[in-house]
Amino acid sequence: MAALVASIYRGISYRGAEGQWAWILHRASGLGIVLFLYMHIVSIFIAAIGPGPYAWVHATLYTSPPAKVLEVFLLFGVLYHAFNGMRIIIIDFFPALGRYQRTIVRIELALVVIVLVPAAIITLRGIF
Amino acid sequence: MATSSSRPYQGKLRYGAPNHEGRIWLFMRLTGLVMFITVVFHLLYMHMAVGVENITFDNIDARWSGPAGVFWRLFDASLLFIGMAHGMNGVRFSINDYVHNKILNFLLTAAVYGLGLFLILLGTVAIVLGVGGLGNLFQRLMG
Numbered sequence: 001m002a003a004l005v006a007s008i009y010r011g012i013s014y015r016g017a018e019g020q021w022a023w024i025l026h027r028a029s030g031l032g033i034v035l036f037l038y039m040h041i042v043s044i045f046i047a048a049i050g051p052g053p054y055a056w057v058h059a060t061l062y063t064s065p066p067a068k069v070l071e072v073f074l075l076f077g078v079l080y081h082a083f084n085g086m087r088i089i090i091i092d093f094f095p096a097l098g099r100y101q102r103t104i105v106r107i108e109l110a111l112v113v114i115v116l117v118p119a120a121i122i123t124l125r126g127i128f
Numbered sequence: 129m130a131t132s133s134s135r136p137y138q139g140k141l142r143y144g145a146p147n148h149e150g151r152i153w154l155f156m157r158l159t160g161l162v163m164f165i166t167v168v169f170h171l172l173y174m175h176m177a178v179g180v181e182n183i184t185f186d187n188i189d190a191r192w193s194g195p196a197g198v199f200w201r202l203f204d205a206s207l208l209f210i211g212m213a214h215g216m217n218g219v220r221f222s223i224n225d226y227v228h229n230k231i232l233n234f235l236l237t238a239a240v241y242g243l244g245l246f247l248i249l250l251g252t253v254a255i256v257l258g259v260g261g262l263g264n265l266f267q268r269l270m271g
Contacts, residue, residue: 004226031222034215038243041208041251048254050263051185062180071180078171085160092157115172122176 018105026084029077036074065127072120079116083108152217159214163207170207188259201255208251216244 011024043061047054061067087108091098146154174183191200219240227233257265 003228007226027222030215030218034219037211037215038247041212041247041254044254045250045262047185047188047259048257048262050260054185054259058184062183071175075171075175078167082164082168086164089157089160119172119176123180126181 018102022084022087022105022108025080026088029081029084032073032077033081036077063126068123068127071123075119075123076112076116079112079119083112156214156217159210163210163214166203166207167211170203185259192255192258205252205255208248208255212244212248212251216241 011020014020039061043054043057046057062071087104091101091104097104174180178187191197220237223233223236223240227236253262
């Protein structure tokens with residue numbers, strides 16, 4: 001716990017710019033996706049039990065307005081984790097590109113936004 | 129040999145015999161590459177092409193039926209196994225970064241792996257039996 005608090009303090013005080021924030025977002029999105037995945041597996045297991053219980057899960061956890069807002073976070077989390085993971089793989093196998101890592105982070109964020117915006121609009125269309 | 133440089137490493141990469149963590153490093157990259165295709169497809173297809181409103185009991189049943197259903201069940205099984213393996217290992221990395229007490233570290237890791245294996249079991253049961261499959265099985269067993 002103390003290590004976690006110290007890590008958060010260092011995270012705020014250390015000005016590592018793009019690379020540091022890319023790492024923090026990768027970890028946060030990864031843990032968020034794992035939590036969603038737990039819920040996702042349980043909800044599909046409930047579908048295996050029968051149509052009645054699944055209808056409740058579908059209405060509550062997937063299509064209710066709060067779920068739609070959380071869905072946008074999921075879209076961002078998965079897209080960010082996917083594109084940032086590709087950036088990590090590229091830098092790992094072509095270390096010389098580390099020289100342009102700030103530019104690569106910005107290109108990556110632009111790609112995430114380009115895919116995320118239409119997906120988020122489609123997701124939130126229903127609740128407004 | 130201590131080197132101090134603000135420049136990225138320029139020399140040729142040398143690969144020795146990979147140790148356990150070296151293989152896990154490669155595992156995370158390979159599963160990540162696979163999921164860049166499969167998970168991003170699953171996400172965008174389900175949210176933009178199908179629409180979350182339309183992922184009803186009957187539609188899952190239809191998607192998992194027939195010859196194409198075999199493909200989709202295998203595809204969904206790959207998401208389950210690869211996603212959970214990659215995710216559980218990511219949680220292990222996080223635990224190792226913040227929990228330095230050996231006993232607590234072991235207990236947390238064991239809990240995460242236990243929960244993960246249990247959920248993989250639940251997911252596998254759902255994919256093998258299909259939607260409503262577990263309910264039907266219970267009804268048959270009860271007569």
